[in-house]
Every structure is written in C-alpha cells, then in structure tokens.
Amino acid sequence: MHTSARIASSRPLATTAMxxxxxxxxxxxxxxxxxxxxxxHFPAPAPVLDAVAHALEAQRTMPYTSxxxxxxxxxxxxxxxxxxxxxxxxxxxxxxxxxxxQALYExxxxxxxxGDTVLVFKPHWPAYVAxxxxxGLRVALAELxxxxxxxxxxxxxxxxxxxxxxxxxxxxxVYTRRELECVRDWVQRIGARVIVDESYEHLIFDxxxxxxxxxxxxxxxxxxxxxxxxxxxxxxxxxxxxxxxPAPIVEAMQxxxxxxxxxxxxxxxxxxxxxxxxxxxxxxxxxxxxxxDLAVAAFAGLPWMTMHAPASGPYLWGDVRALTQDSVxxxxxxxxxxxxxxxxxxxxxxxxxxxxxxxxxxxxxxxxGIDRIIAFGDAAFARQRSRDEQVDE
Numbered sequence: 001m002h003t004s005a006r007i008a009s010s011r012p013l014a015t016t017a018m019x020x021x022x023x024x025x026x027x028x029x030x031x032x033x034x035x036x037x038x039x040x041h042f043p044a045p046a047p048v049l050d051a052v053a054h055a056l057e058a059q060r061t062m063p064y065t066s067x068x069x070x071x072x073x074x075x076x077x078x079x080x081x082x083x084x085x086x087x088x089x090x091x092x093x094x095x096x097x098x099x100x101x102q103a104l105y106e107x108x109x110x111x112x113x114x115g116d117t118v119l120v121f122k123p124h125w126p127a128y129v130a131x132x133x134x135x136g137l138r139v140a141l142a143e144l145x146x147x148x149x150x151x152x153x154x155x156x157x158x159x160x161x162x163x164x165x166x167x168x169x170x171x172x173x174v175y176t177r178r179e180l181e182c183v184r185d186w187v188q189r190i191g192a193r194v195i196v197d198e199s200y201e202h203l204i205f206d207x208x209x210x211x212x213x214x215x216x217x218x219x220x221x222x223x224x225x226x227x228x229x230x231x232x233x234x235x236x237x238x239x240x241x242x243x244x245x246p247a248p249i250v251e252a253m254q255x256x257x258x259x260x261x262x263x264x265x266x267x268x269x270x271x272x273x274x275x276x277x278x279x280x281x282x283x284x285x286x287x288x289x290x291x292x293d294l295a296v297a298a299f300a301g302l303p304w305m306t307m308h309a310p311a312s313g314p315y316l317w318g319d320v321r322a323l324t325q326d327s328v329x330x331x332x333x334x335x336x337x338x339x340x341x342x343x344x345x346x347x348x349x350x351x352x353x354x355x356x357x358x359x360x361x362x363x364x365x366x367x368x369g370i371d372r373i374i375a376f377g378d379a380a381f382a383r384q385r386s387r388d389e390q391v392d393e
Contacts, residue, residue: 006134006136009133010130010133010134011130013126013127013130013347014126014343014344014346014347015036015037015126015343015347016037018036018037018331018341018343019034019036019037019341021335021341022034022036022341025339030339031339032335032339032340032341033339033340033341033361033365033368033369033372034341034357034360035340035341035342035343035356035357035358035360035369036341036342036343036355036357037343037357038231038314038315038357038358038359038360039236039357039359039360040231040234040236040284040314040359040360041359041360041361041362042234042281042284042287042359043234044233044234044235044238044271044275045233045234045274045275045278045281047274047275047277047278048233048235048271048274048275048278050274051270051271051273051274052267052270052271052274055266055267055270056267062265062266062267063266064262064263064266065263065266065269066263067095067254067257067258067262067263068092068094068095068096068250068254068257068263069094069095069096069242069263069264069269070096070263070266070269071091072273073096073269073270073272073273074091074092074094074096074242075091076273076276076277077091077094077096077242077272077273077276078090078091078093078094080276080277081244084201084279085201085211085213085214086211086214087211087213087214087218087225087244089244090247092247092250093219093244093245093246093247093250094242094243094244094250095242095243095245095250095253095254095257096240096241096242096263096264096269096272097240097241097242097243097257097264098239098240098241098261098264098265098268099228099230099239099240099241100197100199100226100227100228100230100241101127101131102241102257102261103224103226103228103241103242103243103253104127104128104131104195104197104226105131105134105135106243106252106253106256106257107195107224107226107243107245107249107253108131108132108135108137108161108195109135109252109253109256110249110252110253110255110256111160111161111193111195111222111224111249112135112137112160112161114135114136114137115136115137115138116137116138116160116161117137117138117139117140117157117158117159117160117161118132118137118138118139118140118159118160118161118162118163119140119142119156119157119159119161119162119163119192120132120139120140120141120142120163120349121141121142121143121144121163121164121165121168122141122142122143122144122348122349122350123144123170123171123317123345123348123349123350123353123355124141124163124165124348124349125165125169125170125197125348126347126348128163128165129141129349137161140156140157140159141349142156144168144171144173147176147179148175148179148182148183149182150182150185150186153182153183153186154186158190158191158192159190159192160192160193161192161193161194161195162183162187162192162193162194162195163194163195163196163197164183164194164195164196164197164212165196165197166180166196166197166198166209166212167198167200167201167203167204167209167311167312167313168200168312168313169199169200169313169315170313170315170317170343170348170355171310171317172205172310172311172312172313172315172317173311173312174204174206174207174208174209174311174312175210176207176210177208177210177215180210180212180215181215183212184212184215184216184221187221188216188221193221193222193223193224194212194221194222194223194224195223195224195225195226196211196212196213196223196224196225196226197226198211198225198226198227199226199227199228199230199231199232199241200231200232200312200313200314201227201232202232202233202280202281202285203231203232203285203288203312203313203314204311204312205285205288205289205292205309205310205311205312206311206312207311207312211225212225213225213244218244218246219246222246222249223245223246224243224244224245224249225243225244225245226241226242226243227241227242227243227244227276228240228241229241229271229272229275229276231313231314232275232281233275233276233278233281234281234284235271235272235275238268238271238272239264239268240264240265240268240269240271240272241272242272288314288358288359291358291359291363291366292309292310292316292358293309294363294366294367295307295316295356295358295366295370296308296309296316298367298370298371298374299316299318299370299374302374302377302378303322303381304320304322304323304377304378304380304381305318305319305320305322305323305377306318306319306322307319314357314358314359315355315356315357315358316355316356316358317353317354317355318353318354318355318356319352319353320352320353320354320377321352321353322381323377323380323381323384324352324380325351325352326351327344327345327346327351327352327353327354328344328346328351330344330354330380331343331344331354333376333380334372334373334376337376338372338373338375338376339372340369340372340373340376342354342355342356342373343355343356343357356373
C-alpha cells in the first residue's frame, strides 16, 4: 500500500525497535535480558499512586481539561520550577504533554521552518534527530566534548535551534554552571533558540543540576525546557511530562497538540503533579548508585571495553572500539548468541560504543547479563588476537 514520501524516508527509532524485538522473542518463550532501554524496577512513588487512587475514588468521571493541562496542575508545576529550579514561571508558560517526545516535537514544530538547522551534540537521544528529520529540518551533529567552551561553540556555525540534553543521555554528563553560561552567551550572540531536555534532572550521582532557564531571561532567549516523569520518578508507562516555554510558544504548541491528542489524560496529569511535588527519589537513586558501581566494577580492566562511571542517568556508555567499530554487528551477535539486548552506538550517532540500561529486573539478572556480555566479548577478543597473530607470522 502506498505511503507518503516523507514517512517512507523515515525509520522507526532504533531504541524502541530493539525493545520490540525483545518482546517478540519473549512472546516466543525465549528468555532475554534487556539492557537496550532503561525500565525501572521501582514502582511510581507512593504519593503518585495515592493521588491517582484518590482521584478515582473522589471523581468518578474524568473530564477533558484544557489542551495545555488543568490549571491547578500547571500551578503546581510552576511552584516546582520556583522551588527546585529557581525559575519564575506562570501557568500559561507551561504545557503538559504525553511524555517528553511530544513536547520535543511540538517545540521544534513551533520554533522552526523546513530547512532550518538544528544543532545536536552526539552521542544523542535518537528522538532528537528523528523528530528534526520528520519536520524537514537540517541536523548538524557535533561531538559532545568533555567541556563546553566559548571557542568550541564559536566553531559550530549559526544554527537556528540548539538542543541541549542536561543531564545527558547516554554519557551521563552533567553540564556545569559555567558551561551553561557559555551556551547562554553563545545562543544570545548568534540569535539561536534553545531546547533544553532536563528529563534526568533528579538522576544525578555526581555534580549539581542547574537549569539553563535559571541563568538567563529565558523568555527573551526563546528557551524551551522539557521535563519528564518517566525516568525521574519511575513512570515510564504513564507517558507524561511538561514543557516550560514563553507564552507565545506554548500557545503554538497547544495549537498543534489540540488536533493530535488534545490534553494529556486526566489521571496522568494528576500523577505528574504528585510526582513533581514529591521531590527527588532518594531511595531509588541510592539503589541505582549501587547498581552503577557494581556494573562499572565488573567491566573494569577489560582489554576490549572501556567504561567510566556516569555522573548521572540510567545508562552505561561503553567504548568497544578496541574490539570493533561495528557496534551494530556486536549488539546483533550479543542478542543472537547470548540473548542479551543492548543498544549500538550507531543508533545514537557514534559507532564503536554500546549503551546499557542497568535499572531493570533484579540484581541477579543484572549480574547474569553482565557475565554474558563479558564472556562474549572475551571470546571475540581472543579470536581477534589469534587472527592478528596469524597475520603477523
């Protein structure tokens, strides 16, 4: 059957595609350990569950809300921004969305025209590039450096929109205040707008989270800041987040959201307000730290992979270039031979790396998956060395 040219040139996100393959294998009775995405084994926070249960009991009907979200919900989210992020915002500068992806799509749609350039640092969350391409935008990829400097930014041209992911998926980088000040000064100088994805703001092990919008006149800059409850509060399946943006951009995003989904579901709005009222998930982060440290220690010293402890986030980012540049082939072989699903760096813009989510299942399963990866890599590295020695003879 015929489909449009614009969708025919697009591909499903590699991240969701790999998870889908895992579900298919499991439906066939095969046991697969899934490190390809991060799905928390924690439930949503108790205040979220209590708020939703109360809403169901107290309000048997769930009415439509405003497309941008119920006013009381946006008032509570504005209070969160003042309390946690140091950002003064009004309810009409907030829109509740069906997850961060909808906020990203709507913000890019509202702020750009086909052919505009969007700057994305790599490795990157695949949705940034995929969404920009769906909208007919030109994507300029730049290597994410260890440190953002004025000189580095001045060499990146004059994009129309800059996307910043802080904290960063997949490397775990947490931008310093000084780095964000450099970004602020640069986008103001070149007249670019900026979208800042702060979905992992509560998932920080080392460093301090600073919002770019707290360091500038974000209304004048035209900055959009995106938040999500998915990872920060173990609410992946609730599909709810929100965006802070100047009122004209929120109005434009609402114009797009209205005919597509209208408002986010009423119960999801109740849940997101309760989630962001509940503060940082300290107990969850303490366990995540233990899992991170366990995995990094297990992978330490391997001759074929380098992995550093991330400063934030639910992922590990492994450099496997000593074994292969073909991370797609590596991940395919891992799934086929060891029944462990991982994400190739190619999907995030950087071949020769793999991304591992470490927060799903129990610790025993995490250890089992790590052991399978190490056994596979050790065997592949030994075969590679044997071939190299034969060539040298």
